[in-house]
Amino acid sequence: MNRGLRLSLLTSALLVTLSSLKASAHTIFQEMYVNGVDQGHLNGIRVPDYDGPITDVNSNDVICNGGINPYHQPISQKIITVPAGAQVTAEWHHDLTGANPSDPADPIDASHKGPVIAYLAAIPNATQPTVTGLKWFKIWQDGYTPSTATWGVDRFIANKGKVTFTIPKCIPSGQYLLRNEIIALHAASSYPGAQLYMECAQLQITGGGSTQPSTVSFPGAYHGTDPGITINIYYPPVTNYTIPDQKYQAKNLLRKNLCHLKETKQEIIFFMLRRIVKPERKYGRVKPYISITNISILDLAIGTIRRPASQHQHPKLHYQTPRSLPFSKPAGYLRSRHKASQN
Numbered sequence: 001m002n003r004g005l006r007l008s009l010l011t012s013a014l015l016v017t018l019s020s021l022k023a024s025a026h027t028i029f030q031e032m033y034v035n036g037v038d039q040g041h042l043n044g045i046r047v048p049d050y051d052g053p054i055t056d057v058n059s060n061d062v063i064c065n066g067g068i069n070p071y072h073q074p075i076s077q078k079i080i081t082v083p084a085g086a087q088v089t090a091e092w093h094h095d096l097t098g099a100n101p102s103d104p105a106d107p108i109d110a111s112h113k114g115p116v117i118a119y120l121a122a123i124p125n126a127t128q129p130t131v132t133g134l135k136w137f138k139i140w141q142d143g144y145t146p147s148t149a150t151w152g153v154d155r156f157i158a159n160k161g162k163v164t165f166t167i168p169k170c171i172p173s174g175q176y177l178l179r180n181e182i183i184a185l186h187a188a189s190s191y192p193g194a195q196l197y198m199e200c201a202q203l204q205i206t207g208g209g210s211t212q213p214s215t216v217s218f219p220g221a222y223h224g225t226d227p228g229i230t231i232n233i234y235y236p237p238v239t240n241y242t243i244p245d246q247k248y249q250a251k252n253l254l255r256k257n258l259c260h261l262k263e264t265k266q267e268i269i270f271f272m273l274r275r276i277v278k279p280e281r282k283y284g285r286v287k288p289y290i291s292i293t294n295i296s297i298l299d300l301a302i303g304t305i306r307r308p309a310s311q312h313q314h315p316k317l318h319y320q321t322p323r324s325l326p327f328s329k330p331a332g333y334l335r336s337r338h339k340a341s342q343n
């Protein structure tokens with residue numbers, strides 16, 4: 001055996017030893033705070049006894065854990081009350097015993113780079129055992145920051161295992177599961193390799209609104225081929241990381257606050273009603289020129305509507321789209337008052 005080969009074998013053996021050490025350095029979401037108020041250790045959260053990961057994204061275990069890592073008994077029957085719009089903090093530690101400052105792998109081993117993510121799903125009863133078939137929507141995520149080359153997990157470690165985010169104020173009141181998740185990517189260069197850690201907290205959300213966010217299913221939201229699931233984070237160096245579940249992200253999360261779209265839609269509809277219905281009332285008639293449901297939100301957002309030059313003129317509606325944009329006037333949406341009066 002030549003020296004180079006012996007050295008490379010030694011190196012591989014060392015790497016195997018290192019990675020098996022790291023493989024036991026897992027983590028569990030085990031305590032919650034609502035607007036800074038501690039809800040108690042293990043209270044209202046379905047926690048497993050063992051801190052191991054889920055690597056099969058198609059398994060039901062990816063919903064709330066508890067399959068290959070059986071739940072700690074008895075499962076907490078507490079339902080945590082959270083006012084919509086509240087800030088909640090999820091606290092994670094290396095094992096179920098909680099914070100351990102002398103453990104270098106608490107809250108998680110530093111090798112476990114990756115995003116930290118939070119989802120909600122409405123559920124008839126937050127303590128019911130069945131968690132399949134729920135509709136999940138992402139409310140928060142912390143992925144990779146290229147400018148500092150840091151991951152959500154780096155910030156999570158700096159905050160001693162705590163992550164804080166807002167429960168959207170516009171979602172309906174009721175019982176929910178909060179699915180808090182870490183995707184550790186230290187061994188994710190082939191699938192299955194990414195280590196998914198997740199637990200579900202049992203919530204009663206109060207004082208909410210009526211927005212129904214876009215949703216995804218678990219399992220189903222993630223795929224082994226997703227660039228956020230299968231990625232070599234060592235080489236080539238990461239310049240950009242795509243957190244899984246882009247469908248939801250595109251629809252809701254890029255607006256930073258999923259309540260914002262609803263408010264914007266309402267503002268635009270009120271804006272239109274002021275300028276469309278009101279002129280008609282002056283002529284003793286309430287007959288909108290325009291079918292609001294037929295107009296895409298994008299058309300509305302980029303268009304402008306002018307009020308009539310004078311109250312005594314025909315309140316003809318002008319709908320304009322900026323010339324620089326490749327959108328034409330939506331056909332059939334608008335009728336002049338002249339035509340409307342002939343009906």
Ligand SMILES: [Cu+2]
Pocket residue numbers: 022023024025026027053109112184195
């Ligand atoms: Cu681990």
